[in-house]
Amino acid sequence: MTGAAAPVYARVALIGLGLIAASMAHAMRDKGLAGSIVGHARSAETRATALEIGVVDAVFDTAAEAVRDADLVVLAVPVGAMGAIAAEIAPHLAPGATLTDVGSVKQAVIEAVAPHVPAHVHFIPGHPLAGTEHSGPRAGFATLFVNRWWLLTPLPEANAQAVARLEDLLRGLGANVDSMEPAHHDLVLAVTSHTPHLIAYTMVGVADHLRRVTESEIVKYSAAGFRDFTRIAASDPTMWRDVFLTNREATLDILGRFTEELFVLQRAIRMGDGQLLHDYFTRTRAIRRGIIEAGQDTAAPDFGRGAAVPPPAEADS
Amino acid sequence: MTGAAAPVYARVALIGLGLIAASMAHAMRDKGLAGSIVGHARSAETRATALEIGVVDAVFDTAAEAVRDADLVVLAVPVGAMGAIAAEIAPHLAPGATLTDVGSVKQAVIEAVAPHVPAHVHFIPGHPLAGTEHSGPRAGFATLFVNRWWLLTPLPEANAQAVARLEDLLRGLGANVDSMEPAHHDLVLAVTSHTPHLIAYTMVGVADHLRRVTESEIVKYSAAGFRDFTRIAASDPTMWRDVFLTNREATLDILGRFTEELFVLQRAIRMGDGQLLHDYFTRTRAIRRGIIEAGQDTAAPDFGRGAAVPPPAEADS
Numbered sequence: 329m330t331g332a333a334a335p336v337y338a339r340v341a342l343i344g345l346g347l348i349a350a351s352m353a354h355a356m357r358d359k360g361l362a363g364s365i366v367g368h369a370r371s372a373e374t375r376a377t378a379l380e381i382g383v384v385d386a387v388f389d390t391a392a393e394a395v396r397d398a399d400l401v402v403l404a405v406p407v408g409a410m411g412a413i414a415a416e417i418a419p420h421l422a423p424g425a426t427l428t429d430v431g432s433v434k435q436a437v438i439e440a441v442a443p444h445v446p447a448h449v450h451f452i453p454g455h456p457l458a459g460t461e462h463s464g465p466r467a468g469f470a471t472l473f474v475n476r477w478w479l480l481t482p483l484p485e486a487n488a489q490a491v492a493r494l495e496d497l498l499r500g501l502g503a504n505v506d507s508m509e510p511a512h513h514d515l516v517l518a519v520t521s522h523t524p525h526l527i528a529y530t531m532v533g534v535a536d537h538l539r540r541v542t543e544s545e546i547v548k549y550s551a552a553g554f555r556d557f558t559r560i561a562a563s564d565p566t567m568w569r570d571v572f573l574t575n576r577e578a579t580l581d582i583l584g585r586f587t588e589e590l591f592v593l594q595r596a597i598r599m600g601d602g603q604l605l606h607d608y609f610t611r612t613r614a615i616r617r618g619i620i621e622a623g624q625d626t627a628a629p630d631f632g633r634g635a636a637v638p639p640p641a642e643a644d645s
Numbered sequence: 646m647t648g649a650a651a652p653v654y655a656r657v658a659l660i661g662l663g664l665i666a667a668s669m670a671h672a673m674r675d676k677g678l679a680g681s682i683v684g685h686a687r688s689a690e691t692r693a694t695a696l697e698i699g700v701v702d703a704v705f706d707t708a709a710e711a712v713r714d715a716d717l718v719v720l721a722v723p724v725g726a727m728g729a730i731a732a733e734i735a736p737h738l739a740p741g742a743t744l745t746d747v748g749s750v751k752q753a754v755i756e757a758v759a760p761h762v763p764a765h766v767h768f769i770p771g772h773p774l775a776g777t778e779h780s781g782p783r784a785g786f787a788t789l790f791v792n793r794w795w796l797l798t799p800l801p802e803a804n805a806q807a808v809a810r811l812e813d814l815l816r817g818l819g820a821n822v823d824s825m826e827p828a829h830h831d832l833v834l835a836v837t838s839h840t841p842h843l844i845a846y847t848m849v850g851v852a853d854h855l856r857r858v859t860e861s862e863i864v865k866y867s868a869a870g871f872r873d874f875t876r877i878a879a880s881d882p883t884m885w886r887d888v889f890l891t892n893r894e895a896t897l898d899i900l901g902r903f904t905e906e907l908f909v910l911q912r913a914i915r916m917g918d919g920q921l922l923h924d925y926f927t928r929t930r931a932i933r934r935g936i937i938e939a940g941q942d943t944a945a946p947d948f949g950r951g952a953a954v955p956p957p958a959e960a961d962s
Contacts (some may be wrong), residue, residue, distance in 0.1 A: 408919075457866055461933070477866055506865075516862050519852050524870035526914075527844055530907045532929040534899065535836050537906075545833050547935040548823075549774055549794055553841035555936060556873040562933035565926035572914045572922055582851065583911055587904070589854075590847045594900055597843075597889045602725075605889055609882035612849040616778070616879035618864040619872060 335363045336497040337400040337426075342367040343391045343413055344404035345378040346564075348430045348456060350468025352402065353383045355501040358470045368394035369465075370405075378465040392420045400497070403429035403441070408570035411440030423448040426490050430456055432517060432567070434481045434510040436574035442483070450490035453481045455513065456503060457521075461562040474502035481510040518578035522571055523586060526579065528560035529568075652680045653814040654717040654743075659684040660708045660730055661721035662695040663881075664776060665747045667785025669719065670700045672818040675787045685711035686782075687722075695782040709737045717814070720746035720758070725887035728757030740765040743807050747773055749834060749884070751798045751827040753891035759800070767807035771797045772830065773820060774838075778879040791819035798827040835895035839888055840903060843896065845877035846885075 340362040342349040349367065356362040367384040368391045369375050375387040388394040395401045395417045403410055410429060421427065427449050431437040434453050445451040458476040460467065478498045482491050495505045508516075535546045535554065550558065572579055596604040657679040659666040666684065673679040684701040685708045686692050692704040705711040712718045712734045720727055727746060738744065744766050748754040751770050762768040775793040777784065795815045799808050812822045825833070852863045852871065867875065889896055913921040 479866070512857075516858050516866055519855060519858055520863060520867045520871040522870075523851075524848055524874050526910060527848060527907070528870065529926055529929050530903060530910055531841055531844060532932055533910075533925060534840075534902050534906050536928060536932060538836060538899075538902070540829075541833050541836055543932070543935065546837060546932065547939045549796070549833055550837045550936050553839075553845065553877050554837040556877060557841050558929070558933040558936055560870050560873060561926070561929040563926075565923050565930070568926050569919050569922040573917055573919055576914055576917075579914060580911065582855075583907070583914075585851050585855070586847060587907070589851050590844070590900070590904070593843060593847055594897065597893055597896060597900075600890055600893075602886050602890055605886040606882050608850060609846055609878070609880075609885050611853060612846050612875070612878040613882070615849055615853060615860070615863065616875040618860065619867050619875055622864045 334360075336361050336493060336500060337398075338363040339398045340365045340400045340402065341395045341398035342384065342402050342404055343394060343417070344409075345369040345374050345383060345387075345465045346404060347459060347463055347465075347467040347472075349402065349404035350378065350383045350465040351458075351470065351472035352404075352468075352501065354468055354470035355473060356497075357382075359500050361497055361500045362400075366394055366398070374465060381465060383465050383468065391417050395420050395422075395425075397422055399425050400494075401425060401427045403427070403431070406564075406566050406570045407431040407433050407437055407574045408566075410437050411444075414441040414444040418444040418446060421446060421449045424450075426450045426452060426494055428452050428454045428494060430454060432521070432571045433575040434479075434513045438481070438483070438510055450487050451483065452486060452491055452494050453483075453510065454494070454498075455479045455481075455517075456498075458503075459563070461559055463564045463567075471502065473498075476503055478503035478505050479513055480505060480507045481513050482507060514575050515578045515581075518575055518582045522575055522579050523582040525560055525563065525568060526572065526583065527586070528557040531557045532561040651677075653678050653810060653817060654715075655680040656715045657682050657717045657719065658712045658715035659701065659719050659721055660711060660734070661726075662686040662691050662700060662704075662782045663721060664780055664782075664784040664789075665773060666719065666721035667695065667698075667700045667782040668775075668787065668789035669721075669785075669818065671785055671787035672790060673814075674699075676817050678814055678817045679717075683711055683715070691782060698782060700782050700785065708734050712737050712739075712742075714739055716742050717811075718742060718744045720744070720748070720754075723881075723883050723887045724748040724750050724754055724891045725883075727754050728761075731758040731761040735761040735763060738763060738766045741767075743767045743769060743811055745769050745771045745811060747771060749838070749888045750892040751830045755798070755800070755827055767804050769797060769799050769803060769808055769811050770827065771795060771811070771815075772834075773815075775820075776880070778876050780881045780884075788819065790815075793820055795820035795822050796830055797822060797824045798830050799824060831892050832895045832898075835892055835899045839892055839896050840899040842877055842880065842885060843889065843900065844903070845874040848874045849878040 345367050353365050364385050366386045367378055368388045378384050379387050391413050403413060405413055429437055438453055456473055456478045458472050498505050662684050670682050681702045683703045684695060685705045695701050696704050708730055720730060722730055746754055755770055773790055773795045775789050815822050
């Protein structure tokens with residue numbers, strides 16, 4: 329479907345060509361939101377792939393070349409790489425251009441990027457709450473952001489017109505847009521995303537180390553619970569390393585509360601306190617209902633299985 | 646689709662009429678695996694529902710009445726209720742009948758049930774690794790067991806013919822069947838299911854208690870990670886209370902390892918050890934690939950979203 333609307337930006341430069349950037353490019357193209365889309369990725373292979381599959385109209389060997397004449401520049405690299413990229417591109421940003429990012433942590437990105445941004449450029453930090461466990465330009469798809477939240481954390485001195493224009497683009501991608509303080513963003517995400525990811529990584533690691541249970545048993549019998557953890561724990565290692573290193577305080581805060589709480593349940597199991605367990609498990613159901621009502625998931629009884637289950641290849645294996 | 650094969654059992658009695666029993670009934674009916682299907686549930690409302698939606702041909706007010714003349718009796722009640730049910734039905738079980746269960750824990754069920762089982766009845770404990778976060782007879786569906794594992798933990802004195810006949814039924818439901826020692830079963834499940842569930846409950850509980858983040862924020866911004874946890878943490882509270890109380894030793898063992906491992910990652914975050922985090926997150930990807938290759942999940946990039954995403958009701962909300 330190609331939209332009839334005029335492009336929101338004449339030239340968009342994507343720095344980093346992974347899942348998020350490629351999905352933005354597909355959606356912008358489908359909806360006619362950008363005049364042209366160019367990009368840069370550190371790896372020559374990624375640049376060639378992005379060009380080959382039509383994610384971008386042109387690629388550049390350096391980020392500095394890619395941002396020239398762009399009225400929107402999107403930093404879509406791991407959080408730990410944002411500062412160096414900002415320093416590199418700063419002298420080449422066009423006057424009046426908007427610079428945004430898609431990092432999962434906002435305070436650290438602002439600290440790393442803002443000092444480099446010239447006065448004539450609008451820096452508006454952002455974070456789309458969307459993703460899959462797959463990485464790279466081929467993982468991108470146009471509907472990734474549909475009905476997902478895209479959080480902006482504009483600085484106090486942000487230009488209202490530039491923010492409104494960026495919001496137009498994001499809504500055009502299908503996203504719902506909200507704004508909040510960077511510190512509050514980092515705390516909310518520590519609860520809803522960062523700590524759950526760390527816990528999932530940990531549980532998968534425990535299974536990996538266990539000598540009395542073979543890996544093939546883990547894999548075969550992961551019908552419930554664990555399978556969802558492995559999906560989470562398959563996410564991009566570099567991205568997640570940077571998330572934990574740069575959202576350290578909030579993650580450690582939530583981890584501390586998690587451990588306290590886990591010990592309460594662990595003690596209840598040890599002491600045989602069934603009433604405490606039952607009450608606790610009953611309370612947690614309510615949050616799930618809220619998420620389904622808010623349209624962030626479906627009530628379909630698939631337990632994360634996604635697509636329809638294919639018939640068994642060998643009934644007796 | 647109605648199978649042309651002869652029924653495996655002439656009369657199946659389902660004790661408990663929740664998700665698992667109802668799914669078995671739907672599948673047995675579709676495949677012509679049972680001559681007739683009768684049942685009992687403690688709640689009159691559940692009995693009426695099961696009869697109304699055609700899950701069973703007849704319901705009985707007591708388990709003792711339901712099992713009369715059945716050549717297969719399935720205990721599909723929470724693990725903590727199995728012993729009392731076994732004591733009640735034991736005098737009414739038909740000679741040569743097979744008695745099985747679908748409990749998530751096997752040693753505790755065997756300890757509770759086996760002493761009541763008469764010598765003329767074949768007791769074959771079992772556990773289907775299938776489920777959703779929904780409960781009750783209306784949650785059942787015929788394809789729940791397709792390509793899922795159904796683990797049997799037969800006792801040393803088990804009758805091979807009776808075991809083979811039960812396996813025929815389970816394969817008829819679409820399941821893959823495997824046998825193992827009860828203690829090993831309980832350890833494997835502590836890793837792949839019980840501990841992940843406890844952790845998911847804990848994380849959702851932490852979010853529920855956090856004063857600085859509103860519940861509406863948790864619900865709105867749960868795009869990744871946390872949403873999968875809430876799905877797991879919405880499972881039946883009574884079933885899960887009983888799982889933890891009856892698989893206490895294995896769960897506490899795995900929980901101890903989990904906490905150790907979590908502290909290693911927590912320390913790496915505190916000390917800024919990015920190499921440790923990156924190496925760890927890279928290793929956990931391999932298990933995920935194994936699960937996809939084993940056909941226990943799909944590689945579809947939906948991050949647990951299940952069905953296709955509907956367009957946003959309000960683009961600006």
